[in-house]
Structure formats: C-alpha cells, structure tokens
Amino acid sequence: MSAVYAIENVTPKSHAPAARKFEVACSTCNLRELCLPKDLDPVDMARLEQIVYARRKVRRGEALFHAGDSFHSLYVIRSGFFKTTVLNPDGREQVTGFYMPGELLGMDGIGAGSYHGNAVALEDCEACVLPFALVEHLSREIPALQRHLHCVLSREIVRDHGVMMLLGSMRAEERLATFLLQLSRRFTNRGYSPSDFHLRMTREEIGSFLGLKLETVSRLFSRFHEDNLIEVNQKHVRILKIDGLEALLASKH
Amino acid sequence: MSAVYAIENVTPKSHAPAARKFEVACSTCNLRELCLPKDLDPVDMARLEQIVYARRKVRRGEALFHAGDSFHSLYVIRSGFFKTTVLNPDGREQVTGFYMPGELLGMDGIGAGSYHGNAVALEDCEACVLPFALVEHLSREIPALQRHLHCVLSREIVRDHGVMMLLGSMRAEERLATFLLQLSRRFTNRGYSPSDFHLRMTREEIGSFLGLKLETVSRLFSRFHEDNLIEVNQKHVRILKIDGLEALLASKH
DNA sequence: CGACCTTTTGAACGTATTCAACCGATGTGG
DNA sequence: CCACATCGGTTGAATACGTTCAAAAGGTCG
Numbered sequence: 001m002s003a004v005y006a007i008e009n010v011t012p013k014s015h016a017p018a019a020r021k022f023e024v025a026c027s028t029c030n031l032r033e034l035c036l037p038k039d040l041d042p043v044d045m046a047r048l049e050q051i052v053y054a055r056r057k058v059r060r061g062e063a064l065f066h067a068g069d070s071f072h073s074l075y076v077i078r079s080g081f082f083k084t085t086v087l088n089p090d091g092r093e094q095v096t097g098f099y100m101p102g103e104l105l106g107m108d109g110i111g112a113g114s115y116h117g118n119a120v121a122l123e124d125c126e127a128c129v130l131p132f133a134l135v136e137h138l139s140r141e142i143p144a145l146q147r148h149l150h151c152v153l154s155r156e157i158v159r160d161h162g163v164m165m166l167l168g169s170m171r172a173e174e175r176l177a178t179f180l181l182q183l184s185r186r187f188t189n190r191g192y193s194p195s196d197f198h199l200r201m202t203r204e205e206i207g208s209f210l211g212l213k214l215e216t217v218s219r220l221f222s223r224f225h226e227d228n229l230i231e232v233n234q235k236h237v238r239i240l241k242i243d244g245l246e247a248l249l250a251s252k253h
Numbered sequence: 254m255s256a257v258y259a260i261e262n263v264t265p266k267s268h269a270p271a272a273r274k275f276e277v278a279c280s281t282c283n284l285r286e287l288c289l290p291k292d293l294d295p296v297d298m299a300r301l302e303q304i305v306y307a308r309r310k311v312r313r314g315e316a317l318f319h320a321g322d323s324f325h326s327l328y329v330i331r332s333g334f335f336k337t338t339v340l341n342p343d344g345r346e347q348v349t350g351f352y353m354p355g356e357l358l359g360m361d362g363i364g365a366g367s368y369h370g371n372a373v374a375l376e377d378c379e380a381c382v383l384p385f386a387l388v389e390h391l392s393r394e395i396p397a398l399q400r401h402l403h404c405v406l407s408r409e410i411v412r413d414h415g416v417m418m419l420l421g422s423m424r425a426e427e428r429l430a431t432f433l434l435q436l437s438r439r440f441t442n443r444g445y446s447p448s449d450f451h452l453r454m455t456r457e458e459i460g461s462f463l464g465l466k467l468e469t470v471s472r473l474f475s476r477f478h479e480d481n482l483i484e485v486n487q488k489h490v491r492i493l494k495i496d497g498l499e500a501l502l503a504s505k506h
Numbered sequence: 507c508g509a510c511c512t513t514t515t516g517a518a519c520g521t522a523t524t525c526a527a528c529c530g531a532t533g534t535g536g
Numbered sequence: 537c538c539a540c541a542t543c544g545g546t547t548g549a550a551t552a553c554g555t556t557c558a559a560a561a562g563g564t565c566g
Contacts, residue, residue: 086414096414111407151363154363156410157406158369160410215545218544487512
C-alpha cells in the first residue's frame, strides 16, 4: 500500500495523522448515512475509517480535480457545493451535475486512469479523500463496502439516465421544474428546508446543465414567479406550490 | 452460492451444463478482449468462466429485462444489437443508448436492486448471463476482475457524460455527425468496416437518443447525403468523408 | 398481394436562441 | 467613501432552428 503516500497533493497545512484521525472520524460524521454502508459492525467501521486519507479544502472557483489529471482518489463532499463539467474539443462547456455534501465525486476517473471531467467548487468546500487503491483493497475484505461502492457507481449511472431523459425529451419549463424539485428533494434528505434554499450556481450554469441558455432560465424563473409557483430573488428560491411544479411535468405531452 | 439457481428464468431450451460449458468458453470467445480483463492467468480464466451461468436468446423486439424487474444479473452481448430506454411517468420514452457485441448491459440495476430501464433487442440477439452475486464473489478473489468491473462501470458513466454533452450543447447536425462517428469507431473496434454499416435502429429511435424528432433525423441524413458526406439507403449507411463529419463538430460556434 | 410500418419531403408554426439594452449587486482603487 | 468596473441577472424584439402536421412513396412481412 505504498501507493497511498504518492497519491494526493494534500494542502501543506493538512493536519498531522493523530489530529486528523479524530477529526475525520466517519463513525461520528453526520453524513455517514449518505456515504457509508449501513449496518457496519464496529470493527469494519474502524477499518473503513482508515480509508479517509485526508481532507482537502477547495476555495470557491477552484477545482478538486481537472479533466486529464491522473486518477488516484474518489472524494466525498463534506461541506459545500460542486459542479462537474466536461469540455468539448471546440471549447464548449457542459455542466454534467451539481453535487452536495455526502455525495461522491471522481467516479469518472476509474476507467481511464485519469479524470474525464472537472469538479469545481461553487463555494468554499471541504472533501474527504478516498485513495481508490485503498477502497479497492478494503472492499475485497469487507463485502458491505464492496456492495456499497457498486451501488454508488450504479446510482450515478441511473442519475445520468435521468439527465438524458430531461435533456432528450423535456421542454424547457419541465426541465427547470424537474431541476427545482430535485434540489428540493436533496435538501430535504440533508435536513434542510424543502421549499427555501439558496442556489449556489449561476443562471448560466443551470442553463448549461439543463441544455438551455441563461436568458431562458431567467425567463422561466420569472414565469414561475408570475404563476405563483415560486418566489425568486437572485439566488434565493422559495417554492410556493410544489404540486404546481409537479403538475408541469405530468401535463401537456 | 445457492442463489445462482434461483437467479435466471433461462429459456426452456437452454443447453445442459456439459454442452453449455464448452459452448460458452470465454477463453476462446472472440469478444474476450472487449468483456474480460487482460492478462489473466489460465487458473483465473477458468474460474472466471464459471461466472457465465447461461446464455439467453432474445428475439427482435423483445426485452432482455424491463424497468422494475428485480436485478440479479449483468449481461454481455454476444451477438446482435440492443437499445436501452427509460420511461417517463407521463409515458414518454427516452433511448439512453445502443449496445453492441462485447458490451455490458444491466449496470443500472445494481443500486436499487431492480433495473432502472429497459433493454430491448433490435434484432435477434444472444447474451451471456452474469449472475451479479457471482461476479461480486469472484471479484473479491480476483483483483483483475474487480478492477475490470470498476472500469466498466466508470466507463459507462463517462459515456453518459458524453451523451449529456451531445444533448446539452450540440446542434442537430453535430449530434447526428457525432452519432455516426461513434458508430463507425465501435464497428471498427469489432473488425467491421468503419465506413459501411447497417443501422439496426429506426429514425425514431435515433431521434429519441439524440433528442430530435424522426423527421429531423431523416432530413439530416438527406442533407449529409446532398453534401456528399454519406450515402444513405434506408438503414444502410456509407460514410464517404469521415473528416467532413468531423469538421461539422469543430466548426461554427 | 395487401396491410402496415418506416422513411422522405414540404409548408406552417412555435419554442428557445440571439442580440441588445438595462439594472442591481459586488468589489476595487483613487 | 465614493466612482467606477465587473459580473450576474432581467427583459424586449427579431431570428432561427427544430417541430408539427400532412401527404405520399418505399419496404417489409404476414
């Protein structure tokens, strides 16, 4: 496992092992339901905590990794929001997802040995570093971890298929409604208000994700506002009629 | 491993174990570079062949699995073409991919324990059945298999991101050009002509995949034909200027 | 051969984009 | 502290791209 030490360019001020170990204890992390297997016995839990090699702070606008960087680790978001993007040969950028605490980043790097896309912090963020060699090693010994890893990878594929559905066969207003409902659901899972939240991304980033131009996104927000479905004030959104948004999806072909 | 026997509803005329074992020998399958780990020693290869529990024939138009079917197996295509689709609550269908021999189907089922989408044969097909419990079991003991599985899952995610790029930020003609180039590349990898092939899917299915209507797809085929980039005759396509198609991607905005 | 499905093509239409102007919030330097 | 630049967001008007509706031709399969 000597690979571990070559794996990450950790920020200089990363904590010494002793201090770190306490700080990152997964067993007491309030995100553990999101990123760890359930029903783990204490022994396995202790082994699993060894996976978390370090944490990385990433400032707003900076990247956790870039496309092409050589792949060594997965990351679990501890705090903050990320966007992931891919870049066309001709320079166009496509946002492939928005990720929040407890979610896993970097799975696109396993196959080719280098990350396929970029992961950029939308605000100051912190992420747990999971050296993938360790993850693979331990998941051979802890079936629950193996299973969990496979599930997370599979769920990412399912998520992607949902995005394809959105991009391939929904109208603009359906896309934005879906987006808002999805955000609401994920905030709810994390104990935040389902109806009242702060968008970390710009209109342009939302547009890129949804396959729309920023002006279209802005107009849709205004329209939803006029229809009393939501209140919008810059980045703050309050959902007034969640069933009104859902109705947009069911209706008109 | 008693689970194995409950796993698949194999077609009645599936072969007896003895005959089957010879027939499906992975070590002599000409698709092995596509679906197996490289550099496997003979012992591991022999163990790995035990994974292939059976083969399933699927007739054109029939499904290898449906969305919601409980998940037990991955499938490797031995012959024929499949499309995968997801269905909206309101009934719209989105084609999420086209799959050809050597490619893996069913990865969307791992996370939830049931398949998320449908896999439908575009012609008479045959697929190898890989009971996932066996795959997980063996991949704990054969690191090369474990690695291979992770790579395949990751590559599927990368593929999906490519489709998002296509759907989210390309114009119609770029989408179709990308689609044709992609098909060409995959045929080449399988030893077929890069420029001369038979589309197994309808214009409507292509359209669904590319986020376009079938009429638009048809018009684009005609336009590419007029521009002497391709020849089209119903389902038969011949690419005349591969760099002409590539140029469509680099150009205008 | 006849029924049905797929494909092609045309014309009118509509949705989202483009281009442009303006506003408000935020941040910087004189 | 205010002037100014910058960035993100909103809104309007013209445009363009892809869709819709429709008709007809070509293939395929019983």
